[in-house]
Amino acid sequence: MSKNILKIRVGMASCGIAAGATKILEMLQAKNACVIEETGCIGHCYAEPMVEVVYDDNSSQYYANLKAEDKYIDSILSGGDLGKFDIHEGRKSKELLRVLRLAGKIDPKSFEDYCANGGYVALKNALAMEPDAVVNEVKLSGLRGRGGGGFSTGMKWSFLAAKKNAEQKILICNADEGDPGAFMDRSLMESVPHQMLEGMLIAAYATGATKLFIYCRAEYPLAIKHLKIAIDQIYEHNLNNLNGRNVEIIIKEGAGAFVCGEETALIHSLEGKRGTPRFRPPFPTDSGYFGYPTMINNVETFGNVPIILKDGAAAFASVGTENSKGTKLFALAGDLKYPGLVEIPMGTTLAEIVFDIGGADRNEVKAVQTGGPSGGCIPVELFDTPVDYDSLKTLGAIMGSGGMIVIGKDRCMVETARYFLDFTHRESCGKCTFCRVGTKRMFEILTRITEGKGTPEDLPFLKDLALKIKKGSLCGLGQTAPNPVLATMQYFMNEYEDHVIRKTCTALKCKDLVKLQLDQSKCVKCRLCIKNCPVGAISDDFVIDPEKCTKCNSCMDMCPKKAISCVAKNEN
Amino acid sequence: MGKKFDVLTKIENSPNNLIKGLQAIQASEGYVSDEAIEAVGEYFNISPVEVEGVLTFYSQFKRVKPGKYKIAVCDGTACHIKGSPLIQEWVKNELKVNVGETTADGLFSLESVACLGCCSLAPVMSINGRVYGKLDRKAPQKS
Numbered sequence: 155m156s157k158n159i160l161k162i163r164v165g166m167a168s169c170g171i172a173a174g175a176t177k178i179l180e181m182l183q184a185k186n187a188c189v190i191e192e193t194g195c196i197g198h199c200y201a202e203p204m205v206e207v208v209y210d211d212n213s214s215q216y217y218a219n220l221k222a223e224d225k226y227i228d229s230i231l232s233g234g235d236l237g238k239f240d241i242h243e244g245r246k247s248k249e250l251l252r253v254l255r256l257a258g259k260i261d262p263k264s265f266e267d268y269c270a271n272g273g274y275v276a277l278k279n280a281l282a283m284e285p286d287a288v289v290n291e292v293k294l295s296g297l298r299g300r301g302g303g304g305f306s307t308g309m310k311w312s313f314l315a316a317k318k319n320a321e322q323k324i325l326i327c328n329a330d331e332g333d334p335g336a337f338m339d340r341s342l343m344e345s346v347p348h349q350m351l352e353g354m355l356i357a358a359y360a361t362g363a364t365k366l367f368i369y370c371r372a373e374y375p376l377a378i379k380h381l382k383i384a385i386d387q388i389y390e391h392n393l394n395n396l397n398g399r400n401v402e403i404i405i406k407e408g409a410g411a412f413v414c415g416e417e418t419a420l421i422h423s424l425e426g427k428r429g430t431p432r433f434r435p436p437f438p439t440d441s442g443y444f445g446y447p448t449m450i451n452n453v454e455t456f457g458n459v460p461i462i463l464k465d466g467a468a469a470f471a472s473v474g475t476e477n478s479k480g481t482k483l484f485a486l487a488g489d490l491k492y493p494g495l496v497e498i499p500m501g502t503t504l505a506e507i508v509f510d511i512g513g514a515d516r517n518e519v520k521a522v523q524t525g526g527p528s529g530g531c532i533p534v535e536l537f538d539t540p541v542d543y544d545s546l547k548t549l550g551a552i553m554g555s556g557g558m559i560v561i562g563k564d565r566c567m568v569e570t571a572r573y574f575l576d577f578t579h580r581e582s583c584g585k586c587t588f589c590r591v592g593t594k595r596m597f598e599i600l601t602r603i604t605e606g607k608g609t610p611e612d613l614p615f616l617k618d619l620a621l622k623i624k625k626g627s628l629c630g631l632g633q634t635a636p637n638p639v640l641a642t643m644q645y646f647m648n649e650y651e652d653h654v655i656r657k658t659c660t661a662l663k664c665k666d667l668v669k670l671q672l673d674q675s676k677c678v679k680c681r682l683c684i685k686n687c688p689v690g691a692i693s694d695d696f697v698i699d700p701e702k703c704t705k706c707n708s709c710m711d712m713c714p715k716k717a718i719s720c721v722a723k724n725e726n
Numbered sequence: 727m728g729k730k731f732d733v734l735t736k737i738e739n740s741p742n743n744l745i746k747g748l749q750a751i752q753a754s755e756g757y758v759s760d761e762a763i764e765a766v767g768e769y770f771n772i773s774p775v776e777v778e779g780v781l782t783f784y785s786q787f788k789r790v791k792p793g794k795y796k797i798a799v800c801d802g803t804a805c806h807i808k809g810s811p812l813i814q815e816w817v818k819n820e821l822k823v824n825v826g827e828t829t830a831d832g833l834f835s836l837e838s839v840a841c842l843g844c845c846s847l848a849p850v851m852s853i854n855g856r857v858y859g860k861l862d863r864k865a866p867q868k869s
């Protein structure tokens with residue numbers, strides 16, 4: 155080999171660790187062959203555990219889907235073919251790494267690494283400007299909040315900056331990432347913690363805030379660990395001194411309540427109270443944390459700020475659509491080949507994301523769900539829609555924070571809607587009657603429908619209730635909770651009708667509308683199904699008792715001959 | 727206040743640290759007992775009912791003693807789509823335990839959580855904080 159290995163980077167973010175990266179790291183270290191670096195997530199979660207070998211001629215090669223076996227380790231070290239991995243063309247040509255530029259390329263725990271790659275240049279630039287000029291630059295960039303709402307970030311900053319006489323101003327980074335199925339913020343905090351912190355320091359300088367909170371989900375221990383290390387480094391290098399004004403950075407762990415992602419609820423939680431939202435106005439920038447003017451931005455929003463101050467607003471705005479500038483991170487998951495984290499320019503179409511980048515099968519996809527429990531689904535027919543705040547809204551979905559779940563043809567949309575209502579009705583804080591009782595009633599109706607006990611009259615009632623909950627709720631949780639139901643009713647009414655009129659679930663997912671059947675002609679009497687049935691529903695002559703069967707599918711998965719199948723209940 | 731809840735003294739005694747205090751208790755005890763609620767109330771000078779009000783609002787806090795192995799099956803969107811309800815049922819059957827309960831021998835406790843942030847490996851579960859991904863019917867039995 156003409157080139158030598160300079161170092162090997164091992165992806166040690168949560169997803170890498172879950173896939174077994176720790177073992178690979180240990181095995182590589184034991185070889186003592188070269189520098190082994192721990193790095194963050196490069197977004198190809200489907201290929202974890204993953205390493206990148208960097209050669210002395212500046213080229214590099216990925217190795218992925220690794221197993222803790224010597225032959226893999228040898229292949230990595232010798233430039234072999236086993237485990238070699240190249241990013242597929244569809245993704246390479248569509249993604250644009252700006253916010254995630256350094257993710258998976260540097261050691262998240264190293265301050266020097268971040269600085270050597272252009273880190274804290276933006277802060278230096280900002281400190282050389284007047285605070286108002288910084289606010290203006292952010293305004294000009296057209297950056298909009300990435301936490302879901304899409305409010306102009308520069309505008310929000312100007313509200314806080316305008317509070318010239320406040321005794322104290324507070325800045326909060328919303329790292330609660332409550333949408334189940336989204337992990338952009340986790341990945342960014344784990345992989346490049348300094349980037350978001352740099353954004354916060356710039357915001358603090360521009361707005362005059364001195365107390366900086368990071369409200370992070372407790373489910374993200376690794377993100378918290380990396381943030382703590384990074385904050386210590388900031389203090390050590392005196393970067394918290396913003397032209398003579400010292401700021402304090404405090405991490406607060408959330409305690410597991412979705413509604414605490416809402417800004418007024420989040421503030422209550424920070425104050426040590428129950429996380430219930432309150433009526434706005436007054437907006438937090440007027441009266442927030444213990445009455446002080448307070449501003450909240452999302453992790454990814456802060457992550458974008460250094461780009462603006464480093465390259466200028468115009469360069470930032472050169473990418474994107476008319477009203478949505480820059481790039482957006484999406485957490486791709488569900489029924490597709492390449493789940494993971496992607497960053498794309500605003501205006502990329504759903505089809506490009508789901509098919510080209512995600513590698514989903516065009517014939518197998520039914521819809522995509524964006525915005526989690528507050529969002530809606532978009533059917534495959536509308537996949538030529540460009541992704542930006544406004545286009546998604548017109549379709550009854552929302553951009554949301556960036557969770558994107560691909561739903562395959564074999565999933566039931568009614569059950570999916572029920573799942574979201576199950577989530578929101580439990581997460582409702584209970585303050586508003588419509589949200590507290592209404593979402594529960596919606597959940598009950600949907601449950602009834604999936605059990606085959608629904609009636610056609612349920613459908614208009616469900617819709618009416620959904621619209622009333624949207625009107626009668628105080629905060630974003632209740633106002634958006636009915637969205638998954640309204641969107642599925644808009645695009646997949648046929649599935650609702652199947653359930654209430656014909657009492658069938660075409661996708662064969664609703665347990666009460668299906669039964670398991672054993673095909674005696676395929677059966678080889680190995681008795682594995684009988685052994686594995688937890689409720690003893692299969693008789694000695696291999697007949698499944700539908701009364702006892704709980705449809706746990708254990709027998710189906712165990713059967714070596716695939717003799718057991720799931721069919722509609724009212725089919726003979 | 728008994729020695730048992732000494733962890734509290736490391737936390738600044740101001741009401742906005744109530745949640746932090748409860749988190750510290752849970753980290754050392756594994757759950758928040760009635761006794762702990764009294765102690766927290768006393769420490770922060772808040773009535774026990776108020777402490778309980780805050781405590782029950784957040785799903786992180788446990789009121790029953792968890793098992794030696796804390797199993798959390800993810801039921802976030804990605805995992806749900808990928809069949810987490812079945813995983814949950816299998817674990818339930820295997821260990822004879824319901825969500826939110828601990829087995830009689832105190833070994834296993836089961837909970838359902840919304841998203842562990844590893845959606846691309848869905849369905850996932852975690853055992854004592856270690857995440858296991860890409861589960862199927864056989865995986866839960868092995869561990």
Ligand SMILES: Cc1cc2nc3c(=O)[nH]c(=O)nc-3n(C[C@H](O)[C@H](O)[C@H](O)COP(=O)(O)O)c2cc1C
Nearest residue numbers: 299300301328331332415416417451452455630631
């Ligand atoms: C129920 C609910 C949950 C929310 N969850 C989050 C969240 O997890 N993360 C987040 O950044 N914003 C969340 N938001 C939006 C925040 O209220 C707020 O708009 C956002 O943090 C502002 O930051 P941005 O302007 O940078 O987007 C949520 C809103 C609602 C109503």
Ligand code: FES
Nearest residue numbers: 802805842844845
């Ligand atoms: S939905 Fe299970 S890890 Fe995110």
